[in-house]
Amino acid sequence: MSTPVKPRRNFYGRLKGHNLKQSQKDYLDQDLEALSPGAVDWDANPQREMLDTDAMFDGKPIWLEVGFGGGEHMVHQASNNPDTGIIGCEPYINGVAMLLGKIRREGVTNVKVHPGDARDIFDILPEQSISKAFLLYPDPWPKTRHHRRRFVTEEHLVPLHRVLKKGAIFRVATDIEDYVRQTLEEVPRYGFEWLAERPDDWQKPWDDWYSTRYEQKALREGRVPHYLTFRRV
Numbered sequence: 001m002s003t004p005v006k007p008r009r010n011f012y013g014r015l016k017g018h019n020l021k022q023s024q025k026d027y028l029d030q031d032l033e034a035l036s037p038g039a040v041d042w043d044a045n046p047q048r049e050m051l052d053t054d055a056m057f058d059g060k061p062i063w064l065e066v067g068f069g070g071g072e073h074m075v076h077q078a079s080n081n082p083d084t085g086i087i088g089c090e091p092y093i094n095g096v097a098m099l100l101g102k103i104r105r106e107g108v109t110n111v112k113v114h115p116g117d118a119r120d121i122f123d124i125l126p127e128q129s130i131s132k133a134f135l136l137y138p139d140p141w142p143k144t145r146h147h148r149r150r151f152v153t154e155e156h157l158v159p160l161h162r163v164l165k166k167g168a169i170f171r172v173a174t175d176i177e178d179y180v181r182q183t184l185e186e187v188p189r190y191g192f193e194w195l196a197e198r199p200d201d202w203q204k205p206w207d208d209w210y211s212t213r214y215e216q217k218a219l220r221e222g223r224v225p226h227y228l229t230f231r232r233v
Contacts, residue, residue, distance in 0.1 A: 003046050003047060004046070004047065004048045006042045018094065020093075020094065020097055023101065024094075024097035024098070024100075024101065025097070027097050027100035027101055027104065028093070028096065028097055028100065031100045031103070031104065032096070032100060032113060032115065035100075035103070035111065035112055035113040036112065036113070036114070037051055037056060037087050037112035037113075037114055037121070038051045038052070038056070038124075040114050040116065040120050040121050040124065041116065041120065042120070045124065048123050048124055049124065050124050050125070050126050051121075051124050051125060051126070053125065053126055053129045056085060056112060057084075057085025057110060057112075060083055060084055060085045060110070061083075061084050061085070061131040061132075062084070062085045062086070062087060062129060062130055062131060063077065063081075063084055063085070063086045063087070063130065063131060063132040063133065063134070064086070064087050064088075064089070064125075064130045064132070064133045064134070064163075065077075065086060065087070065088045065089070065133070065134040065136070066089050066118045066133065066134065066135050066138075066151065067089065067090055067118070067135065067136070067137075067138055067139070067151075068088040068089070068090045068095065068099060068136075069090070069092075069095050069136070069137065069212060069213075069214060070095050070098040070099065070102075070212070070213060071088065071090075071095065071098055071099025071100075071102050071103070072102070072210055072212045072213065073134070073136055073209075073210045073212055074086055074088045074099065074111065075099070075102045075103060075106050075108055075111075076210035077134075077208070077210070078106075078108040078110050078111050079106055079108050080208065081110075082110060084110065084131075085110050085111070085112065086110060086111050086112070087111075087112045087113075087114065087121070088111065088112070088113050088114070089114045089116065089117070089118040089121055090113075090114075090115060091115065091116050091117055093115060096113065096115045099113065100113070118151075118156070119155070119156065119159065122156075122159035122160065122162075122163060123159075125163040126163070127162055127163065128162075128163070128164065128165045128166065129163055129165070130163045130164050130165065130168060131164075131165055131168050132168055132169045132170075132171070133160060133164060133168065133169075133170045133171070134170075134171050135151055135152075135170070135171070135172045135173075136171070136172075136173045136212065137173055137174060137175065137212065137214045137215065137218075138150065138151045138152075138172075138174065138179070139151075140174070140176040140178075140179050142176070142178070147178075147182060150179065150182060152172070152179070152182050152183045152186045152187055153186060154186075154189075154190065157186065157187060157189075157190040157192075158190055160190075161190050161191040161192070161232060164232040165232065166232060166233070167231060167232060167233075168231070168232045169229060169230070169231060169232075170187070170192060170229075170230040170231070170232060171206065171227070171228070171229055171230075172187070172227075172228040172229075172230070173205075173215070173225060173226070173227050173228070174225070174226055174228075175215070175218040175223035175224060175225045175226070176223075177224075177226075180226045180228070183228055184228070187228075187230050188230075191232060191233055192230040192231065192232055192233065193230060193231050193233050194228065194229070194230055195229045195230065195231055196228070196229065201227075201229065202226055202227055202228055202229075203226070203227070204227065205225070205227050206227060206229070209227070
């Protein structure tokens with residue numbers, strides 16, 4: 001069996017910000033490895049063998065959060081849905097450290113953390129293995145020439161569709177109007193239907209929503225959040 005060829009993938013976001021606190025360094029050193037979903041990186045898994053998602057959470061339904069930021073929403077969902085497993089992907093190491101601190105404080109055990117690009121984990125998630133996915137306040141890439149870097153493009157939506165179960169829900173939250181436009185244009189092209197029937201369906205947050213620090217900042221600055229719900233068809 002030949003070794004798969006690693007695709008050329010540009011990454012444009014930040015990987016690290018301000019210096020980490022000693023406690024955050026400790027979280028990374030002591031907790032991160034045990035929370036790994038498995039061998040994701042190409043160097044560790046050059047054959048791109050599929051993850052054993054059934055064993056990962058003892059057969060529980062699995063949700064996926066792409067770009068969890070500081071982890072508030074992910075920990076909230078894990079705490080309130082103990083019969084579900086949640087995989088979070090986030091390449092920004094400061095955010096990963098913040099999440100690990102929250103996991104310690106809340107004592108949640110139904111989470112796995114991939115500190116890297118979601119595209120790499122898409123490679124090795126089995127087909128139709130994910131029951132729900134979240135994309136919450138993704139990097140807006142506001143300049144027109146950078147719109148191709150947004151998550152709501154073919155490069156991300158095709159593999160997302162592959163790993164989601166039929167009928168699975170895909171939630172997108174953003175405060176950027178042009179991101180809403182691109183989301184509504186692109187996501188339905190790749191096997192998703194928008195479930196909104198009335199303004200409340202996209203103007204009001206979901207019943208189980210946890211407002212993140214980023215959203216609170218957006219509200220203070222006068223930006224309007226939008227909550228888009230799609231179903232994988």
